[in-house]
Amino acid sequence: MNDLTLTSSSSFEDIAKIIGQDEPSNATPSMFYLKINRDHEDDSGRSIPAGSWTTSLDTSNKAVYAKEIDLQVFAQRYQYLHYDAEVNEMVSRSVMANNLYPQTEIPDTVGTFRCGSVPASQREGLSADKALQQKNIKCFRMLFGKASFIDAVDADGNSVEANDLPVLWRARGSNFMPISVPIDSLSAQKKPFIFYKLRGSLEKKKNGGLVYYVGGFKVNDGPIDFTDGDQSTLSFFMDYINSENKKVMALYDEVLRKQGKVIDQAPANVDVDDALNDDVDAALGS
Numbered sequence: 301m302n303d304l305t306l307t308s309s310s311s312f313e314d315i316a317k318i319i320g321q322d323e324p325s326n327a328t329p330s331m332f333y334l335k336i337n338r339d340h341e342d343d344s345g346r347s348i349p350a351g352s353w354t355t356s357l358d359t360s361n362k363a364v365y366a367k368e369i370d371l372q373v374f375a376q377r378y379q380y381l382h383y384d385a386e387v388n389e390m391v392s393r394s395v396m397a398n399n400l401y402p403q404t405e406i407p408d409t410v411g412t413f414r415c416g417s418v419p420a421s422q423r424e425g426l427s428a429d430k431a432l433q434q435k436n437i438k439c440f441r442m443l444f445g446k447a448s449f450i451d452a453v454d455a456d457g458n459s460v461e462a463n464d465l466p467v468l469w470r471a472r473g474s475n476f477m478p479i480s481v482p483i484d485s486l487s488a489q490k491k492p493f494i495f496y497k498l499r500g501s502l503e504k505k506k507n508g509g510l511v512y513y514v515g516g517f518k519v520n521d522g523p524i525d526f527t528d529g530d531q532s533t534l535s536f537f538m539d540y541i542n543s544e545n546k547k548v549m550a551l552y553d554e555v556l557r558k559q560g561k562v563i564d565q566a567p568a569n570v571d572v573d574d575a576l577n578d579d580v581d582a583a584l585g586s
Contacts, residue, residue: 302484331540332357334447334469336502337512338364346455351502351513353449355467364462366449371469371518373445373483374534377541380408382415382437391415395545396442409548411555414439442478444537446530467535473513474505482519493532496522547569 310482333360335355341347342363377396384391392415396509405413417437418426426434445456449462479498486493499520 330466331536332447332465334369334371334443334467336515338511341577344455346547347457349453353447353500353502355447355449355462355465359464362460363455363483364400364449364452364460365454366452366462367502368450369500370448370450371443371445371467371500371517372447372497372524372547373443374543375443375444375494375537376483376528378443379440379442380406380415380437381440382408382433384436391436393548394468395548396541405417407549407552409551409555411552411559438472439476441476441479441538443469443471444541446533466536469517471515474512478515479517482517486519491523493528495524496520497524541557 302470332355335354337348337352338350339349349365349367352367353369354363354365356363377398379396380392380394382391382393383389384462384552390442392410392412394406394413394415397406407413408415410416415437416433418434423431445467447465447467449465452462454460477498482496482498483493488494488495497520498517500515500517500534502515505512505514517527543552
């Protein structure tokens, strides 16, 4: 007869096998969306700090705010999105690519490239409708990483802890380039940015009556240890990116098949190393 003696020192795995309890699956991190708050009050009329970093926590949808963050970037990609605000609909999206190389086209969900974005130098002569459409096509810098909110507060002004959150920041417009400063500096020193924390602050800008905030970043700490938990988070991000790109490529291929076109094999590998083609400043807007 098998020994069924159990004690508090017995392993969970041994106990679970005997009593029929499910073992926990490998936990996958939740991903929070990092944003810049420009509002002075929330939907409930509470005063909130404009010009602050913010995210909503999954467990309670509770928003947190901070003037500064520490951001450890795990991966960056670039993605075009075509959003039609008039009908509140996503028209198309491209694969997420590693780099911005001018010679490479990027497949999207409607069988074109870069969601049909036309470089600014080639937009002269477009019809009014086409010109408006171009303004709705944006290129985003997709920054996956881990963020800690410095002196974070909630919408009621209460201090809260919001540290080491797995985040995605879709940076565009005036916020597309600033993070390049520390990242390029680290690259020049052959230091992988994944081992460094970047301190992110915000600067208020005005363009006529429009008020907006631009992130500024500097290396704050590093090199730091890359833990087992960090490795799991990185794997989660990579799975997310690859899954998204497979979905986009499947739709791209489907459109070409319906059009009776031969599918070029080159774009099939774009989820690994290919890159975008665009005049970034003109395509993004503010």
